[in-house]
Amino acid sequence: MSMRLLDIAKTALSAHRAAINIVGHNVANAQTPGYVRQRPVLQAIPGAADGSLEGSGIGGGVEIANVQQLRNEFLGMQLDQQTALLGEEESLLEALQRVEGLLTDLGGGGVAGALADFYDAWDDLATMPTSLAARTEVLQRGEVLCDAITKRQENLNSVRGKLDLQLSDKVEHINRLSAEVAQINEKIGAVASVAVKNDLMSQREQAVRELARLCGAEGIKQDRDIMDVVVGGQRLVQQSTVMSLEIALDPAHPGFHTVVFADNGEEIPRYGELAGMLEARDEYIVSYQSRMDELAKAIADEVNTIHQAGYDLDGNTALDFFSYNPAAPASTLQLSADVLDNPKAIAAAATTSAEGDGDNAIAIGDLRYSKVLMGATYTIEEYNADLVSDIGGDVRAVQARFDSRDQLVNNIQLSYEAVSGVSLDEEAIELIRYQQAYSAAARMVTLSLQMLDEIMQLGK
Amino acid sequence: MRIASRSYIDNLSYGLARASQTLQRLSIQLSSAKRVTKASDDPVGVGEILRRHADLAAAISRQRTIHAGLRTAGAGDAALDDIGVGLGKISTLIIQANNSSTPAPALRAIANEVRSVAGKIRDDANTSVAGRYLFAGLLDQTMPFVEGPPGTITYQGDSSEQNVPVAPGRTTPVTIAGDYLLNFEDAGGERAIAGLDKDAFTVLEETAQAIEDKQLTELEQLSEEVELLRDHAVQCRAKMGVYVQRLQAAENVAKDHEVETRRMLGESEDVDIAQAVLELKSVELTYQAALLAVGQVAQLPTLFEVAYR
Numbered sequence: 001m002s003m004r005l006l007d008i009a010k011t012a013l014s015a016h017r018a019a020i021n022i023v024g025h026n027v028a029n030a031q032t033p034g035y036v037r038q039r040p041v042l043q044a045i046p047g048a049a050d051g052s053l054e055g056s057g058i059g060g061g062v063e064i065a066n067v068q069q070l071r072n073e074f075l076g077m078q079l080d081q082q083t084a085l086l087g088e089e090e091s092l093l094e095a096l097q098r099v100e101g102l103l104t105d106l107g108g109g110g111v112a113g114a115l116a117d118f119y120d121a122w123d124d125l126a127t128m129p130t131s132l133a134a135r136t137e138v139l140q141r142g143e144v145l146c147d148a149i150t151k152r153q154e155n156l157n158s159v160r161g162k163l164d165l166q167l168s169d170k171v172e173h174i175n176r177l178s179a180e181v182a183q184i185n186e187k188i189g190a191v192a193s194v195a196v197k198n199d200l201m202s203q204r205e206q207a208v209r210e211l212a213r214l215c216g217a218e219g220i221k222q223d224r225d226i227m228d229v230v231v232g233g234q235r236l237v238q239q240s241t242v243m244s245l246e247i248a249l250d251p252a253h254p255g256f257h258t259v260v261f262a263d264n265g266e267e268i269p270r271y272g273e274l275a276g277m278l279e280a281r282d283e284y285i286v287s288y289q290s291r292m293d294e295l296a297k298a299i300a301d302e303v304n305t306i307h308q309a310g311y312d313l314d315g316n317t318a319l320d321f322f323s324y325n326p327a328a329p330a331s332t333l334q335l336s337a338d339v340l341d342n343p344k345a346i347a348a349a350a351t352t353s354a355e356g357d358g359d360n361a362i363a364i365g366d367l368r369y370s371k372v373l374m375g376a377t378y379t380i381e382e383y384n385a386d387l388v389s390d391i392g393g394d395v396r397a398v399q400a401r402f403d404s405r406d407q408l409v410n411n412i413q414l415s416y417e418a419v420s421g422v423s424l425d426e427e428a429i430e431l432i433r434y435q436q437a438y439s440a441a442a443r444m445v446t447l448s449l450q451m452l453d454e455i456m457q458l459g460k
Numbered sequence: 461m462r463i464a465s466r467s468y469i470d471n472l473s474y475g476l477a478r479a480s481q482t483l484q485r486l487s488i489q490l491s492s493a494k495r496v497t498k499a500s501d502d503p504v505g506v507g508e509i510l511r512r513h514a515d516l517a518a519a520i521s522r523q524r525t526i527h528a529g530l531r532t533a534g535a536g537d538a539a540l541d542d543i544g545v546g547l548g549k550i551s552t553l554i555i556q557a558n559n560s561s562t563p564a565p566a567l568r569a570i571a572n573e574v575r576s577v578a579g580k581i582r583d584d585a586n587t588s589v590a591g592r593y594l595f596a597g598l599l600d601q602t603m604p605f606v607e608g609p610p611g612t613i614t615y616q617g618d619s620s621e622q623n624v625p626v627a628p629g630r631t632t633p634v635t636i637a638g639d640y641l642l643n644f645e646d647a648g649g650e651r652a653i654a655g656l657d658k659d660a661f662t663v664l665e666e667t668a669q670a671i672e673d674k675q676l677t678e679l680e681q682l683s684e685e686v687e688l689l690r691d692h693a694v695q696c697r698a699k700m701g702v703y704v705q706r707l708q709a710a711e712n713v714a715k716d717h718e719v720e721t722r723r724m725l726g727e728s729e730d731v732d733i734a735q736a737v738l739e740l741k742s743v744e745l746t747y748q749a750a751l752l753a754v755g756q757v758a759q760l761p762t763l764f765e766v767a768y769r
Binding site: 027030031037097100101103105106108112115116117119120123124126127128130131349351353354355356357358359362365366368369379381382384385386388389390391392393395396399410413414415417418419420421422423424425426427428429431432 | 461462463464465466467469470471474494496497498499500501502503504506507508509510511513514517518520521522524525528529532590591592596597598599600601618620622623624625628629631762763764767768
């Protein structure tokens, strides 16, 4: 009888010590990202079924039947989906903010400042058409304007280039995480301990969430706690096999790359941060560059048209002021060879052999009032203001979407943590609970030893 | 709802990040005195601000060109005044000379003075400002009135006027062509003064010669011609006065435009300091409350500390 009690106490000591260990594990991981709290599932050990005196239908103590992870699968899925969208908006926002940072027009510089100074220089030349200083000033302001336009275009290209470079980092990161998920799948398949499996699943969940953010991946549970990872319906991880990604030249955007599956070269569906980066690179920035081309072409063509009709100090006419490559006006805008380093070649006069004639300079200065773009509804300066305003509008719109998504993700995260996160107070209560049970079991051991001792005394 | 320990910190960090973003925005606004420091602060406003900056630059540039025009016109006006005074003086000298009792030496002296005044008129007509001859038309790099064959002056300029822009698509002349002013033949062979088929310097030289030669009858005729020249010089000055008035009016318009544009720009661009300070104070309070909350949460004991003291 006493031996039986000793056995029962032993199971209690063992089960509650394990339970206390689980609480300790929870407390230790209270701030570990992605950790899902665990609970021991205690279960009474049933009595012997044969109805023997030893068993007599009385139970045999307690055991830990399972170590349960507390998670809400639906919230986890929602968190992954929203994290993917947040990743897309965050990377798009980051890229657009980089573009916005390039615009110095508000501080009086940039293309806006250069345009104003350029027109001013022509106005000044109009009042002193023979002045070499005024002519040199026109050339310098023209150069500054070309620099401002080409620099902005170059900077936009550079942002595109950096986004392109970042693709390979992202791909490397995705491949590393995919390999981690595959490795965990393999371990989970091989390990028998539930507790070990739980920790591995927590790690895998964290990796899949990171993949969701990077490329919109979703985890799909399979048998034996294995999880496959898919992106837009295509497998990225299948059990312990990884479908690696790599970058390849993007046929739609020469000189830039896209992300493809290494084995079949198929482009990965665009989600998550990758989607945001590619959207910024191939849509937003391309559209800004195209508008910069329009602007550069307009200023060059309009100035050249008037300039060609005028006369320089030597009576020459049909001279260009600007030149550009029609395939890429904003990147190639420069002073024409006709006027470069030759201030006398500026056609300030509207009539020949009249060096004091500044009427052509007046006409070019007056271009600031001419509506020559967007179907003759915008001046060149207005068009530039509109472009800057639109870039700001894009940043603001994406920022608003990001803020609202961030709030949503934060709320889902809170709800998710409410189920899966560790509460130290709650763990302390659990600790007290198991500690008390452990103490009681220890008392039972003492009591059964006392009982044994008394029986032994009877025999003396 | 059950709150996980990690959520306390995550929530506080989220709130602090938001409050510090607002703090940063307001402090940038206050330190720069600008409501909009980047395009996304107010995309529509930015378009408006850049347009206003362009308008402001145009208004300032316009004033500069008008001012340059006023300097030219002002110098022209002064030269025309001097030319008118010179012609008036010659009229007086003709009256002095037009007397049969005037002795020959005195007549020679008057004739010399006439020639001297004519030389002064020529100098006035060759006035230049900033390297541009005022009465040379558009050939302003060439001295307009130079010695020709002995006793004659030739005109080297053209018949155009120098213009300055005063408004979009509109210019105003700021000079008068020398051939028009001093009755030289223009490119079409026409002269400015009807009925006078000589240029001013020829009239003045003939006047000096007539005085010297005591040709009183001829002097009568020349006196009328000098009067015609004098009237014409007055008309030219009046014309220049009209140009100056136009320039001044355009300058006023440009100045008003600048003031109005600056006012509107200020409204769109400048931060409302009082409002920003109030907002900053309010955000500061929020931020301090968040910091306090972090501090309090950090000090909160857990049940572990109470139960296992």
